[in-house]
Amino acid sequence: MAVYTEVPFGEAAALAEKLGLGTLTELRGIQGGIENTNYFITCVTDGVAQEHVLTVFERLGFDQLPFYLRLMQHLARKGIPVPGPVADGSGEILHTVQGKPAAVVEKLRGRSELSPTAGHCQAVGDMLARMHLAGRDFGLQQPNLRGLNWWNDTVPVVLPHLAASQRDLLTAELAYQNHVAALPAYTALPRGPIHADLFRDNVMFEDGRLSGFFDFYFAGCDTFLFDLAVCLNDWCIVHAEGDDDGQHDETRAQAMLAAYQAVRPLTSAERQLLPAMLRAGALRFWLSRLWDWYLPRDAAMLKPHDPGHFERVLRARLARLPDLSVPLLDAAPVTA
Incomplete structure (x- = not known):
């Protein structure tokens, strides 16, 4: 979470x-991430210090932000461990800092697990399904702003920066995802509010137990399957230097899927389109990283992520076709 806006103490x-x-008593910029300005703030009341997170939003506007903040509030009230926004005396949770929209949320306890085990993946799958169910009666609507429409708009912008083989892969995959989006099976996929960015660094664990999901500022209404695919593409693959980077990890994937389905079993349409959504998740983050890499914004502490990682994830997903859905789902029950 880079620092684009310097906030005076x-x-x-x-x-x-x-x-x-x-x-x-302390205002400390947070390194990592690339979308918003984030600070840890430490405040003292009656001698007791507490930490919160101050976020200044760089791209999202005052009209869009109530969706994210109210969704977090809604999920917290449903028992999902997410950081609740802090309200002022009139109940307002959207504030202004340096003329930009801002929010202060609770800081979750624990730390991220960047080398997750099957047990960590099981916990994430379970809570992700519970989050999807808890969000079904959320009253606000907003599309996934980094969904298919954004892909179609952004691919032409990054293509001039790529090698011929990358251009061919990117354009072919975009055409495939447009084809998938027109299928009746895709239309039948269950939908609702999703996190859309639930990577390993957006989940906390404390004493071996999942203590929270955070950073909901890419959330939107989309298919639950896409949300699950995004998780599988980060939690259940190999992260390594060299040729193994991006390869599927069967044990962790089975653990996540089985736990998810124990709470919310996948429909037949979801089972059919899981391979396509794994490809969609890889495309989305390859594309956004290409955009941030070649068209960066000025910011203190900004470290763009390597776009090559998700190119490798996408190529690995393509290499496993057409048998991808069978090993991923053998261990889990599926409803019609």
């Missing part, structure tokens, strides 16, 4: 006081 202190958080 005094302004942060005034916001903390307005929110009843106490006296601000």
Whole structure:
């Protein structure tokens, strides 16, 4: 979470006081991520220090942000461990810092597991399914802003920067995903609010137990299967230097899928299109990383992610076709 907007200490202190958080004692920029400005803020009340996260939104506007913040509030009330937004005395959870929209949320306890075991993947699959069920009655609607429409708009922008083999792969996969989106089976996929970016660094564990999901600022209404595929593409693959990077990990994938389906079994349409959504998830993050890599914004502490990783994930998914769906689903029950 790069720092694009330098927040003066005094302004942060005034916001903390307005929110009843106490006296601000520390304001520390957060390194990692590339979309918004994020700070850890430490406040003291009656001698007790507490940490929260201050986010200044760089691309999302005041009209879009109620969806994200109210979704987090809704999920927290349903028992899903997410950081609740902090309201001021009038109940407002969307604030202004340096003339930009901002929010302060609770800081989750624990740490991310960047080398997850099958047990970690099982916990994520279980909670992801519970989150999908909890969000079905959420009243606000907003599309996945990094979905198919964004892919169609962005591919032409990055193509000039790529080698011929990359251009061929990117354009072919985009054409395939447009084809999939027109299928009746795709139309039948269950939908609702999804996280859409639930990578390993957006989940916390404490004492071996999942303690929370966070960073919902790519969330939107889309297929639950796409959300699951995004998780499988980060949690259940090999992360390594060299040729193995991006390869499927069967044990972790089975653990995540079995746990997910124990809570919300996949439909026949979801089973049919899981391979396509795994490809879609790889395409989405390859494309966004290409965009950030070749068209970066100025920011302190900005470290764009290597786009080559998700190119390898996509190629690995393509190499497993047409038998991808069978080993991924053998161990889990499926409903019609």
